[in-house]
Amino acid sequence: MKLPRRNLLHLAAATAAIPALARIARAQAYPTRPITLIVPFAAGGPTDTYARLVARHMGNVLEQSIIIENVGGAGGTTGAIRAMRAKNDGYTILMGHVGTHAYSVALVPNLAYKPDLDFEPVGLVIETPSILVARRDFPAKDLKELISYVKANAAKLNLGHAGVGSISYTNGLWFSALLGVRPAFVPFTGTAPAATALLAGQIDFMSGSISDFGPHIQSGAIKAYATASAERSHVFPDIPTTREAGLPEFQTAPWWALFAPKGTPQPIVDKLSAALDESLDDETVRKRFAELGTDGLHREKRGQQALATLVKSEIARWTPIIKAANIKGE
Numbered sequence: 001m002k003l004p005r006r007n008l009l010h011l012a013a014a015t016a017a018i019p020a021l022a023r024i025a026r027a028q029a030y031p032t033r034p035i036t037l038i039v040p041f042a043a044g045g046p047t048d049t050y051a052r053l054v055a056r057h058m059g060n061v062l063e064q065s066i067i068i069e070n071v072g073g074a075g076g077t078t079g080a081i082r083a084m085r086a087k088n089d090g091y092t093i094l095m096g097h098v099g100t101h102a103y104s105v106a107l108v109p110n111l112a113y114k115p116d117l118d119f120e121p122v123g124l125v126i127e128t129p130s131i132l133v134a135r136r137d138f139p140a141k142d143l144k145e146l147i148s149y150v151k152a153n154a155a156k157l158n159l160g161h162a163g164v165g166s167i168s169y170t171n172g173l174w175f176s177a178l179l180g181v182r183p184a185f186v187p188f189t190g191t192a193p194a195a196t197a198l199l200a201g202q203i204d205f206m207s208g209s210i211s212d213f214g215p216h217i218q219s220g221a222i223k224a225y226a227t228a229s230a231e232r233s234h235v236f237p238d239i240p241t242t243r244e245a246g247l248p249e250f251q252t253a254p255w256w257a258l259f260a261p262k263g264t265p266q267p268i269v270d271k272l273s274a275a276l277d278e279s280l281d282d283e284t285v286r287k288r289f290a291e292l293g294t295d296g297l298h299r300e301k302r303g304q305q306a307l308a309t310l311v312k313s314e315i316a317r318w319t320p321i322i323k324a325a326n327i328k329g330e
Ligand code: MLT
Pocket: 041, 042, 045, 046, 047, 048, 076, 099, 161, 162, 165, 166, 167, 168, 169, 189, 190, 191, 192, 208, 209
């Protein structure tokens, strides 16, 4: 049988539309199986803690489990690359942070991804103050003494961090640059193993998210010198800020956020974004964030567009700071 040319054209158009329709149907049904959330650092650190907290609640909202996969290494960029290259179907997402999505641009030579172009922003999760800490027997009682001691003894001191590009690395380099010294930098796959080394006295000092060290500060197992924030922490009101304690330039409020691979269908990104938003309003999530030393996220900072804007502005803000401080990746 010979079909008229017009019918053949209609048939061809309908056939071409099938993959697009299937994609829409899949996006509407999403999620039909567990989602993997890549955490680009070791278990037990802030990235892992925040990821597990929101993943549990987002999983309830989406009625699917969200499985955490810790892919540590290279200051978070190994996990970020894995997520960037994953299938963009919503079943692999990433917990990134200011390190993977802003510092790394200036710190990591030939970074394999463009943080602002190669991901779909899902939403900001949390911002936290950084804190400066040292082993319990570190011979300095306050920040001024710490500064003098580090200046005088830098060559024999070890500073812990979570890899080039991480928050703790950048904090450590910035702090050292402000003091004009260069202690030995000791890398770990996350700040949790770095904190364990600090507890054991294998490293001397470091700076990371306040939630890394809370119980150890409370028990006196490590010494805390200052929070690198404008205001004192509500969890540690006795710890001064860097402004109060004598190093006002050292101010940093790291953030964490969810990203999906570029090209993830918009309805899927919307579902993830809405589930994240609901999680951030959940009372148990808010309470836990508060216990960890962080405040909830204001509404205007939430959502995909706010995160897209933040990533661009943070790259623009940190690239010159890192270059001016002569902070380089190794
Ligand atoms: C960092 O320093 O970038 C993070 O604290 C790493 C981590 O979450 O372990």
